[in-house]
Amino acid sequence: LMASDGQKYTIGFLSGPTYDTSWFHCINQEWLDALKLKTPTDVDGLTEVLRAFKTKDPNGNGKADEIPMVANMVLNDGYGVQNMLPLFGIPATTGGKWLYIDDNKQVQPIPTQKGFRECMEWLNMCYQEGLLDPEVISQDSNVVASKLKEGTAGFYTAWSIGTMGFDESCVLYVPNSEHTSICSQITTSKPSAAVTCTNENVEATMRWFDAMLEDETMWSMYYGEKDDIEYGGWSYGDDGMLHGISVSEAKKSAPRQHLNVVALLFMPKEYYNEHIYIADQLMRVERTGYCKQYREAGVLQKYSNQYFNLVRLTAEQVQKNTLLETDLNNAVKEFIASCIVEGVTDSKWNTFVSEIEKMGISDYAKMYQDGIDALDIQ
Numbered sequence: 001l002m003a004s005d006g007q008k009y010t011i012g013f014l015s016g017p018t019y020d021t022s023w024f025h026c027i028n029q030e031w032l033d034a035l036k037l038k039t040p041t042d043v044d045g046l047t048e049v050l051r052a053f054k055t056k057d058p059n060g061n062g063k064a065d066e067i068p069m070v071a072n073m074v075l076n077d078g079y080g081v082q083n084m085l086p087l088f089g090i091p092a093t094t095g096g097k098w099l100y101i102d103d104n105k106q107v108q109p110i111p112t113q114k115g116f117r118e119c120m121e122w123l124n125m126c127y128q129e130g131l132l133d134p135e136v137i138s139q140d141s142n143v144v145a146s147k148l149k150e151g152t153a154g155f156y157t158a159w160s161i162g163t164m165g166f167d168e169s170c171v172l173y174v175p176n177s178e179h180t181s182i183c184s185q186i187t188t189s190k191p192s193a194a195v196t197c198t199n200e201n202v203e204a205t206m207r208w209f210d211a212m213l214e215d216e217t218m219w220s221m222y223y224g225e226k227d228d229i230e231y232g233g234w235s236y237g238d239d240g241m242l243h244g245i246s247v248s249e250a251k252k253s254a255p256r257q258h259l260n261v262v263a264l265l266f267m268p269k270e271y272y273n274e275h276i277y278i279a280d281q282l283m284r285v286e287r288t289g290y291c292k293q294y295r296e297a298g299v300l301q302k303y304s305n306q307y308f309n310l311v312r313l314t315a316e317q318v319q320k321n322t323l324l325e326t327d328l329n330n331a332v333k334e335f336i337a338s339c340i341v342e343g344v345t346d347s348k349w350n351t352f353v354s355e356i357e358k359m360g361i362s363d364y365a366k367m368y369q370d371g372i373d374a375l376d377i378q
Contacts, residue, residue: 011209024172026166035058069153072144085116092110111353193209312371
């Protein structure tokens with residue numbers, strides 16, 4: 001429905017605090033101290049540290065059981081090898097579009113960048129030298145997490161360290177390099193509901209929206225019924241904040257008694273923090289501290305890839321993009337796995353770039369470029 005000012009509006013969906021980035025690089029400080037090594041500042045220094053982790057028995061048990069770098073091939077995962085791309089100036093987003101926005105607000109296709117190839121060559125070198133976990137291609141997130149809890153890893157990426165139960169000898173790794181660009185996050189609202197031009201009761205609809213955005217109605221529709229001990233929902237704590245009600249394992253398979261995200265929910269970060277109690281408070285504190293270090297080091301991406309979510313697309317574009325993104329993800333994942341194990345040659349690289357171009361990645365990037373230009377982000 002077109003408003004009187006010629007604009008079209010939607011009711012937004014916005015939930016919870018957003019961190020500056022979603023995952024972090026971690027390095028084993030105890031191993032560095034044991035080998036009297038300084039924290040590396042760039043990829044070359046990191047490579048030498050990984051070699052020392054492999055050959056100099058940093059855990060001091062007389063066994064070659066250290067894994068210098070642990071990762072997997074789950075590309076929408078905090079442990080995925082794509083998280084090494086920021087060390088080569090590519091702010092890849094977990095589960096993203098294989099596009100990023102550079103410092104000049106230009107949309108760049110990730111798989112065709114020089115830094116992407118350099119990262120693939122580095123990963124292959126690490127794999128061949130035994131610096132990268134030999135099970136990187138086959139292992140899932142659960143296997144990676146178990147290795148991190150056992151304390152056998154020297155370097156990895158994850159959502160957090162201590163609150164995940166990982167070996168606390170590891171600390172945040174903050175590269176001091178002008179070539180680093182870690183993907184940044186911003187708080188954005190996604191379209192959640194709109195009034196169409198066929199609506200014959202606009203005023204009643206808007207009153208309905210307004211009622212749905214009342215706190216307790218919002219919470220019940222999204223989190224579950226108030227004081228529902230059996231199925232889980234929410235209740236007011238002694239602090240006056242909303243507390244989620246945990247559900248026993250036996251009840252987790254029971255039908256959910258609320259509409260979940262098929263509801264309006266709009267709480268900006270400040271409002272959310274004042275009204276909602278998050279059980280993993282320690283993780284929030286840990287992650288917030290990591291983000292602060294990244295900000296101070298100046299390694300966060302200038303323009304977040306989340307701006308892509310604000311680009312307005314037609315139904316036809318969305319359908320076309322869905323198919324393209326699936327094909328791109330499969331092609332890129334296959335190429336990364338092949339590069340890690342077999343390496344990269346000029347012929348192999350040129351063939352891959354040609355295939356990606358034939359898929360339409362340049363037109364795909366141009367479409368989002370037009371959308372970003374229209375947003376006029378600052």
